[in-house]
Amino acid sequence: MTGTLENADWPTFGWMDDIRPSLAGAMADGRPAVLATLFKVEGSAPRGPGAQMLFTPGSHDSIGASGYFSGDCIEGDVAGHAAQVLADGKPRRLHYGTGSPWIDIRLRCGGALFVMLERIAPGSTGATELLRHARERRPCLWDSDGHSAMVREDAGPLLTFTEEPLRIVRRYDPPRRLIVSGGDPGALAAAQLGAMARFETILVRPQGPEAPPPFPVSQYLRCAPAEALETLGIDRWTAYLGATHEDEHDLGGCLAALRGGAGYTGMIGAKSRAPGRLAVLEALGATPGELARLHLSPGIAGLGKSPWEVATGIMAEIMQALNPASERA
Known part of the structure; x- marks a missing residue:
């Protein structure tokens, strides 16, 4: 898989703000997925902390996506890293914008975005619980360090995180x-x-x-x-x-x-x-x-x-x- 983003010319995948329907589809098909979470923002940005994308194996060696972070500034690059996470299962922490190691990737808003990528296996207990809470219309928290995730029935801020070691807690409400x-x-x-x-x-x-x-x-x-x-x-x-x-x-x-x-x-x-x-x-x-x-x-x-x-x-x-x-x- 090359990490080439499907439908990059017409990114309608950005309309899908809730990643759970795409996650449910991947799990039903027995496919792995990569969950990308924007956990920190510095300066101006189109999306705030808690925004997410989901990547799944696509057709013709490409990668499918749901959601968006920046309106076409970084999505293609995140997709490339997601393809690597799908392949080796290792989580990744990405930094774009001010202070980033990738000086050739510019953010039009001038801020900085920090993203965590984690692989979700088809039989993931955490993902199964996340989808069950959605079906039963109960809020929950996704608690993950990138290697393993658990779901707790609870409420709280949309997102909290600790830096070292990186751990994010992201709230999911029932679908609107x-x-x-x-x-x-x-x-x-x-x-x-x-x-x-x-x-x-x-x-x-x-x-x-x-x-x-x-x-x-x-x-x-x-x-x-x-x-x-x-x-x-x-x-x-x-x-x-x-x-x-x-x-x-x-x-x-x-x-x-x-x-x-x-x-x-x-x-x-x-x-x-x-x-x-x-x-x-x-x-x-x-x-x-x-x-x-x-x-x-x-x-x-x-x-x-x-x-x-x-x-x-x-x-x-x-x-x-x-x-x-x-x-x-």
């Missing part, structure tokens, strides 16, 4: 999830944007068509939103958007989302309907604290009123709400 109820153009636009943004996207359309939606989603359910949310389970990494325009369904879904502690709960509709909807939810037992977290007529004013414009504003709100405050800087 978007549940959209409805079937009109606005609901479909929101669901498709969510899927394109790599959310685990679930479309709920009560008594909807038996045929699936015309774009990929994680699940398509034809039951009432409240029933769907009860079955799926709600957590703070879940966003719910009610867009059936029928209060029977949207209010039931919102109440279930609020009571379940969803990270974002919204309902599309005219602002003039807000007082009546709030009164109904209050009568159904919603607390003042829950109602304060409800987004009625969600989105960003001024973007426009077409389905894509409204959906773009709503997705921006959802991304901000589900992004931990400590990582918004």
